Amino acid sequence: MPGPADRLKLAERVAATLGAARARFALIGAAAMAVHGVARSTQDVDLLTLSDVSLDGAAWEPLAEGGVDVSVTRGDADDPLAGVVRFRQEGQDQVDRIVGRYRWQQRLLERAEPAVVGGAITLPTAQPRDLVLLKLFAGGPHDLWDIEQLLVGADSETLVSAVSDDVSQLPARCRRQWDRLLRERSDDAGGDAGAP
Numbered sequence: 001m002p003g004p005a006d007r008l009k010l011a012e013r014v015a016a017t018l019g020a021a022r023a024r025f026a027l028i029g030a031a032a033m034a035v036h037g038v039a040r041s042t043q044d045v046d047l048l049t050l051s052d053v054s055l056d057g058a059a060w061e062p063l064a065e066g067g068v069d070v071s072v073t074r075g076d077a078d079d080p081l082a083g084v085v086r087f088r089q090e091g092q093d094q095v096d097r098i099v100g101r102y103r104w105q106q107r108l109l110e111r112a113e114p115a116v117v118g119g120a121i122t123l124p125t126a127q128p129r130d131l132v133l134l135k136l137f138a139g140g141p142h143d144l145w146d147i148e149q150l151l152v153g154a155d156s157e158t159l160v161s162a163v164s165d166d167v168s169q170l171p172a173r174c175r176r177q178w179d180r181l182l183r184e185r186s187d188d189a190g191g192d193a194g195a196p
Helices: 009-020 029-035 057-065 103-111 128-138 141-151 156-169 172-193
Strands: 025-028 044-049 069-074 083-088 094-099 113-117 121-125
Touching: 009 044, 009 057, 009 094, 009 121, 025 029, 025 103, 025 128, 029 044, 029 113, 029 141, 044 103, 057 069, 057 083, 103 128, 103 156, 128 141, 128 156, 128 172, 141 156, 141 172, 156 172
Parallel strands: 025 121, 044 094
Antiparallel strands: 025 044, 069 083, 083 094, 113 121
């Protein structure tokens, strides 16, 4: 059975291709959550970029020629993503190259810091504040659970402050959800204070 280093070779190759193209990127998703102490089962690696070179199938020909299945999906004008490039190879964790399109995502890329992933490779990794913003933007029930797990950390006050500073850059529905989460946390803390 392949170990983490073996299963992440495809992610390493995709990252090297992006680096050679000078396309800034960051690890997001469950693997980034794990870097920050939130364990989730995953069999894929999600990398965010704003570089549309990622949507050019020709950029990935060397990987395809090496036996990697590469599929490119472009988002339409109403899609929150410019597109997704999916990489699959037997015995490897799937890699999804997610192409964003918003200015706040650029700041995520600028703040990303190198981190060891799966004990095997080092990738620029989104910070907790940016993972919370991504989760608010996605808005699903599991995303809200992820946010709660990130907020349990030792420095939750700093994280809440950072997200509160940045959430105004997201759509109104995200700001409303953040306000609801903060109210619920406050209500829960108030209820705990009176408990025996």
